[in-house]
Amino acid sequence: MRTKNRLSAKAAASLGAGKFADGGGLWLVKRENGGAQWVLRVTVHGRRREMGLGTYPAVSLADARREADKARALVRDDVDPIKAREKARRDAERNLHTLADIAADAFESRKAELKDDGVAGRWLSPLNIHVLPKLGRVPVVEIDQIDIRDTLKPIWHDKAHTARKALNRLGLCLKHAAALGLDVDLQAPEKARALLGRQRHETTHIPAMPWREVPAFYQSLTDGTVTHLALRLLILTGLRSAPIRFAHVDQIEGNVWTIPPELVKGRKGATQAFRVPLSEEAVWVIEDAKRHAREGYLFPSVRKGVISDATMSRHMERLGMDYRPHGFRSSFRDWIAETTSTPNDVAETAIGHVSGGNVERAYKRTDFLEQRHALHTRWANHLTAKAGKVVRIG
Known part of the structure; x- marks a missing residue:
């Protein structure tokens, strides 16, 4: 008898309730209520583990075999496939953080440093006005210097001081994201600065009345x-x-x-x-x-x-x-x-x-x-x- 690939697609569809081995630890489990799922049994680190590979028939026999092969390869490398999958899921969820999420979290962590806990909103205002409307929904790990350049270009010369503040805040947000373990490009703000070029605008001082007046x-x-x-x-x-x-x-x-x-x-x-x-x-x-x-x-x-x-x-x-x-x-x-x-x-x-x-x-x-x-x-x-x-x- 074959040790693997014992089932066929036609047989899998016609089977009643029960547990049916495809070989190599892959099982099709069918329940009395008509539900069914794929389960892979492996032994890793001396422990027997059961790993769900999805519901049947949403996950076909061929798909289940491919996922089982990937899991067995991890086991051969002494890696627990269940833990590896959980880590990959956590990483994927973590990397979905948008810039708006990170900006809000970065602000919260810095409130104690700001006057009146930042109630005036000045720390966030350059981002809220000039950056987040365009990049707020973008996953922070996807933001690069081109995104930043295109966002700040309209104000880079005409609102130079505000643009510099926005770029600085973006840099702080990316550092905050990196501290959270996100795979961001910390050099993106400086690369964007190089692409934007030197600002034409010169900072003007607040007009002061001559002391004699x-x-x-x-x-x-x-x-x-x-x-x-x-x-x-x-x-x-x-x-x-x-x-x-x-x-x-x-x-x-x-x-x-x-x-x-x-x-x-x-x-x-x-x-x-x-x-x-x-x-x-x-x-x-x-x-x-x-x-x-x-x-x-x-x-x-x-x-x-x-x-x-x-x-x-x-x-x-x-x-x-x-x-x-x-x-x-x-x-x-x-x-x-x-x-x-x-x-x-x-x-x-x-x-x-x-x-x-x-x-x-x-x-x-x-x-x-x-x-x-x-x-x-x-x-x-x-x-x-x-x-x-x-x-x-x-």
Whole structure:
């Protein structure tokens, strides 16, 4: 009797319920209810294993024999065919992750690093707007430099900064996918950069009002509204908009404003808050703002939360100005450089910058609070037309 290929297609179709050997461990199992399936019995690593090869007749006799041959070949190589099939299935499922899936997972893993856990959505926005509409449904393992080039080409020159951010985020997503075990091309973003070429666009700095013009603008902010008071405090302190927008009465004690480190850009990883010395003018602005306070926040929005990032900018736009609130930091820094003899460390700390390397900062524990208080007082005097001669700070 033949040890293999005992069954024929015609016989397999006519058999009743029972177990029928085709040889070499391949069996056709037919049930009373009419169902049937192929089963392969093998011995691997000293264990007897039964491996399903599919239902009959969806899987024909010829197909079952081919799958059985593949499994027997694995057994000869001392590989468990059931485990090998499970691994292949897991790999196939894993490699079906789309770029949209990976981007969402990468964002979740990085939320703790982002301001306010990334609630503003800025980390994902370059991808959501310019990449995912085209590549979001593509399995991440299939994305190559051609896909990336074709996606970013429309904005590569006209929206250069945004395009670079999108390319950077794509690179992070691919690294995240690689960490998950996906077979991605980590070099695809750099290859795409080479294909896209050098950008024509030059980054333009945020327009800053010349420091000599700032007093006139400051003194025009007289209506006592949230917007006017927020702009006044921003100009007086030289801070970015986030600490101003989220200013809370609990952060202020006397003439010192203590800002949580997560609200001060450039101080990532800091374990200490940032102290801001307040001039008499700044204290007066804060006291005036308290009448608007809601839930302790000095600058609430009309509906809920605090004023938006664009509120102060829109005020300047309505006045027909090209300048923007962020530019007042440069105005303040230029005024320091041109009218005082302030040491660089004090000047940089005054605008919330961290100066020096890690070793230098480890030994330099001071935040120059007294020197900065004198500097901010002098700046307030300039803004309110009380400025005197050039003064040395430090």
